[in-house]
Amino acid sequence: MVFSSITFLFCFLPAALLLCHAVPARWQNGALLLVSLVFYGWGEPRSLWLLLLSLLAGWWTGRAIEDRPKSRKRFWLTASLVVSLGALALFKYADFLLATLSALTGTAFLPLGLKLPIGISFYTFQMVSYTLDVYRGTVPAQRRLVDLGAYITMFPQLIAGPIVRYSDIQPQLERRSVNLADAALGLRRFLLGLGKKVLLANTLGSLVETARTTRDPSLLFLWLYAAAFCLQIYYDFSGYSDMAIGLGKLLGFSFMENFNYPFTARSITDFWRRWHISLGTWFRDYVYVPLGGNRCSRPRWIRNLILVWGLTGLWHGAAWNFVLWGLGFALVLLAEKLWLSRILEKIGRLRHVYVLLLIAVSFVLFDSTNLTLAWTRISGLFGAGDLPLVSPTAWYQLRSYGWLLIVAALGSTPWPARTCRALEGSRAGMAIQLTEPPFLLGLAVCITAFLVDGSFNPFLYFRF
């Protein structure tokens, strides 16, 4: 089940919220676990067993790590990682590995053809972080399976993040409450996220789809596609994160922010502090730092960076374009850390052009189903391929989507929020505050209209 569906909004969510708030406090985690399993099973009934198996294994090994003597802790940690990451490797990467082996050796290895369970990358990373934290002694093992289950399967962030740390929400698993302000804030955040997804991301997605399949290509169309896809994935992903944070608030949880206006970044290093923050910090804390981070020799530091970014790419999908996407960022980040940052300091606002250009190219690679297509598109962006400058279809689409692209671009900056803050206390600010509830109701009706119409509603996370 996805948040941007009639089923979720008008069947599941009201029932889930009513149940979670109607039961006594001691049963709240049980209720949350129950509705989360229904939520996951609705879309992935055949993968439910894997989620439950992963949960059981994590719960068991977590307790074993805590209970066993120091000499045995590492064994149980290893066992836990083998189970969690093994399942991820089997379901997500096995066919990719077999296809690569086939290409390298010339021997045809038959693919396993296993269906990728939705959200496996997210819940696996949460389980890994939990067992590692227990091993390090930063959190106690969760004794109650239901409580750990509520954390791992929590429906707001189960299939699209943010990746929530057990240490961050452990106190809320023990005791939580929702007051009027939290509920209002949560609803507002959820609805704005849903609006970002349904009204902006999906509409931009239509342009992306048109550009992908056009029989009338041109340079303008390629750049339109690149810009639209960057904005689509931003609004899609940040919209989902907003919805998750909002739903968390409605249930009494506080999740970390996952996006912080990434398109206003001054460098790629800065971009990755603002984009999918929960993933970046996860890799930093559980892979990069344990490997030595940057407090080691330069060759080891370079190795650490390449390894982390290769894995980051691989996390996004089992294909070479994702691996190259990650490694490309590793090279840029290396360059920035070694010498490029000094140049970026000197060029002032032109830094933003550099960042946006690299992001656009990187997301074209991200979106390409194979490397040949990626090369065709990326080289085409810079004039290769004898494409006409403008085609009638591209010109039409620019006029049709121009306004939306401007609105989406402005919306991806802090400018609207800053404007609202600047108006606080003024008459205009009062008017904005007073009209916010009916505005949000209007937004809810518009979103419903788009969903009922059966508009383009892709799910970008099927590979994650």
Place this chain on the structure above:
Amino acid sequence: MEKFRQRLLIGLLAGYALVFSIWSALSPAGDMSWSERRLLNQRPVLTLANVASGFYMSRFEPYLQDQFPLRDNLRRLKALVSSKLLRQSDQHGIYLYQGIAGKLEEPLDPAGIRRKAALFSDLIRTQLSASAGRIWFALIPDKAQYLASDAGVPSVSHQDLADLLRQELSGCTVLDLKDQLTLEHFYRTDLHWRQEMLPDLAADLARRMGTSLSETWQTETLDAPFHGVYQSQSALAMEPDTLRYLTNEILAAVRVYDHETSRWSSLYDPAAAGGPDPYSLFLSGPKPLLTLENPASSNPRELLVFRDSFGSSLIPLLAEGYARITLIDLRYLSASRLDQLVDFHGQDVLFLYSAQVLNEGNFLP
């Protein structure tokens, strides 16, 4: 003040969700969407097997979307928000210019047109050899040809399409109907041409094929407003069209045999105009194989027509000039089965196809 605002926000949004949840759950399921001219999805059957396989869940969302309260109003709202607020030029590929709806044309697909031309040429060579010299291909331009440039919308070069067709087709005379039509010839809300505007075109076509029409018609008008397919697809607010049809004593006597249902009927079916697709008034809508018998014909000639839906409104006007007309729609009937169903014995042959079907349609085996 802040507390009031928070209460209002929660009350409005929770109330909205609950009202529509309950309304949606209690509303009886409808069968048909008249505005979209299609059957609505029904609730999937709840069985353990359907749930375990995920089938039930995969069909539940389309069912909820289709049966949602105020669906038609919400679709209109969506079109309004898209066009006015997001300033999108089209809805599902349908654009509006001065109250007339057009559809964005796909860029020219030479390979697809060549494949279709090869199919027609093959038919002409293998099945229609007895008709040599009396085979015509009439190309109907898309409505967008008369609308797109004014609306600032890209369109296919009709000339390129016609040239390609002439180049690829063999064994027939290609007639391009572009210069005989104007935007006025088409419905505002639909892709089709208006029959009441076609007498001159029909007479000219008949003359080119060596027959003649009396050209005396009575115009009948249907009471019900006609919301065409472009309006249905886009949900854009538009003034409906009026359905009219032309008849005379000869046409009133023409009988139509539907080979699929083995039933006889008339050229026009006013009852069908009250159905999901009002354009089915003409020849009762899309049919794979029809035969028109004209008992009043003094002319023993027969005509074979390979056609799409545009033929439904034009061919009745040609019925006067022939004793028998056989209409074949290759979208619903495989070309490989034709010799089992149709007797080819040297009839006049007319291929009557719209540019849209040639460029975007798919009726190849």
